[in-house]
Amino acid sequence: MPISFGFRPRDGDAAESCERSLVGACLVGQLRCGLAVVALTTGLAGCSQSGSSAGVSESDIVETTVPKVEVIRAADHLWPLTARIQGSLVGDEQAQIGARVAGRVESVTVDLGSRVATGDILAVLDQNEFALKVRLAQARVAQTRAALGLSEGQTRDDLAVDQVPSVRQEKALLDEAKALYDRSVTLAARNAITPEEFRRFEAQYQVARARHAAAINQVEELLAQYEGALADFDLARQEQADSIVRAPFDGIVAERFVAPGIYLAEGRPVVTLVRVDPLRYRAGVPERLAMNVALGQEVRIFLEGRDTPLIAQVTRISPSLDVLSRSLTIEADLPNPEGAYRAGLFAEAEIVIDPQARAVVLPAQAVSDFAGVEKVWMVQDGQAVGRPIQTGRREGHLVEIVSGLQVGDLVLAKAREGRGGPVQAVIAPAESSAPAVAAEPPARPPVQPRSAGVIIN
Template identity: 45%
Template sequence: MMCSNPSAAAAPERNRRRCRLLGYSGWVTASPRWWFGLSLACLGLLVAPGCKPAGPQANRSAGDGDRLEELTAETMVLREVDWPREVRVQGTLYADEVAAIGARVAGRVSKVHVQLGDVVKAGQTLVSLDTDEFELMVSQAEAQWGQARASVGLAKEPDKPIEEWRADLNPENSPPVRQQRAVWNEAKASLERSQRLLAQSAISPGEFGLIEAAASVAEAGYAAAINAVEEKISIIGVRRIEWELARQRLRDATITAPFDGLIQGRLVAPGGFIAAGDAVVTLVRTDPIWFRGLVPERYASKLTTGLPIRVRIESVDQPVEALVTRISPSLDVASRSLAFEARIENDDRRFRSGIFAIADLIIDPQARTLAIPESAIAQFAGSEKVWKLIDGVAREAE
């Protein structure tokens, strides 16, 4: 039972005091249940009709009616204790990532490598498409690229990066340009000889004009050869990109997992045709897993990241300790509540997404309050009562 005696501040928290109770004698050790039973017994004696004390016992009680007997009861002094303020919320466990893995190219499904619930690693093959058509496209693009290189006299180097071979290309080294350069050099030499012969009057001005025109034509042919080779070099770049795209489509025919996870659903079967973008499997990552809950609007200002939270799941015996990690920037207008998430480590995969959970959110870890043991509270007819010691007299209080 409780004691609120001002002079008891220096006494131990639990001591033994004398409490006066009307109508009873003797020394007892009292507890809340004992007082509660005693009250019921007194009530039965008072309302029993036609009952009167008789004999010596009655005379003795009547004579002692004004005297208060003293009983011994165990008491405690109320003091403030640490009592963190908690809010109980309901929520659900959500996976860290959920992705519908789709195909980047259209094709016919050749093989499905996974089933429901399989654990996969990043890069692991999930579904394979028929690659015959893609392999033909690679061969075609490679042949066209080789043809473009051969037109300017370049060897095929498929493994060399495009930046390197483009830097090595020099139009002056191509056979057509070398040929036109030789013709132009011959025309220039003939023009020089003609100029000397014209100075000696060995040829007529008309013959010199023909030789001079031939030199100009040779120079124009050289410039045209340069332009033609540069155009072919650009075509080589286009063919190279087409070849790389064909190889990329061939690689895309094998659909792989983008991250570690579990197969939540298989959406295709061998023999089926899928279009580009169609989902083939649903992949989820449950490590970590997230508890998502809602707190009422009146607690929104106290909710901050880093607050401790105890998540209780029906299939798990012990609560899971976690911290508030994410908080929504705005309240839900319909429910007037604020959403938050807490990260839960799940490397052993014992928690599954979609599970209902109840969490105790410690909204104020530094809170303090007056507290009494639960055993000191008596319940009767829907009300809770305790005994208070005031000036040495025990009185019942709700």
């Protein structure tokens, strides 16, 4: 059959075109025959050499073609059950410290970040007005003491009402009027005085009794005024003391609101004070695990920039769940004597719910993850087969197998070497086949995708 070179010959060149086609076909045929002869010669030489070699069985050929792979056996290991939560560090105490009295600010002794101890001065109000109030109240106390006849150092318990000068005077007049009245009674019985004179002595006696009672009432009134004056004096001194704003507890100033010269209204805050030793780690536990949380459980707190966790214990548990988040609020005290940790820091944590829980654990290199699908290469009857699995918590180079494997299953030690087909299994060294869960707290877990809220493993 003529070979066409992609163009049509003209009528005048028909003979020349046919000749060229025949020559091309002959050259292609000779080339194909030469290649066939070479292939046949090579095959015969290979067969001759194979036949002349020492006897090699078919099984030997299979063994050299089946790859050897290291395998490990899925085993049950100690893997404490934990709940991973998210929360923040908050101050043990945080309060806005305000002035209990109004006045002009004279000085402020602290600023942002200042460390204070209980009783340290935070701010001072103008003292002139408060000093005048104390002096006025003290003068009123002295006035009532003088009216009652109390000397310096005496109290109300030292006062006898009948010994007050005014009462003693009226008592003397009463005794005299009573004596005259008693005598007039005797004289009237003897008709020695007229009825008018008797009635006059009787009236004098009644007036003396009334004046004596009035004197006693006046003393009682003075005593009440004395108590009021003492209370006013104590109140004035209290206001003078309150004009100096002091720290109610040890802490650090988180915010300052006033400056010298401004008028401070009663109750207006001066500073925000935070106690940072200890700090409280506050977080929410999901409803499905709320019944498993108890006081005293270990909490591993992971802070950003710190590789090892901080160890604390659950110290407080809310009596009820949050209605919106359906989570149970817990707190753990975190000692902070040097002030190295700051209130407000975000932190992840793990609550050790069951320290004796066990699980199937494999090295992370035995698990492959592609396009969101996790699997291991399982070896059964000399065949490597991909097995989808579901993993759980990761700690260091270990990963928990939640489903897809059973204790005793053989899997490839290195998932990247996995492929389907026949394999020759070789048990990996002991350190690879029997991973141990460290007794010490694990390092910070790798960041994993999260939805929102609390992550539980």
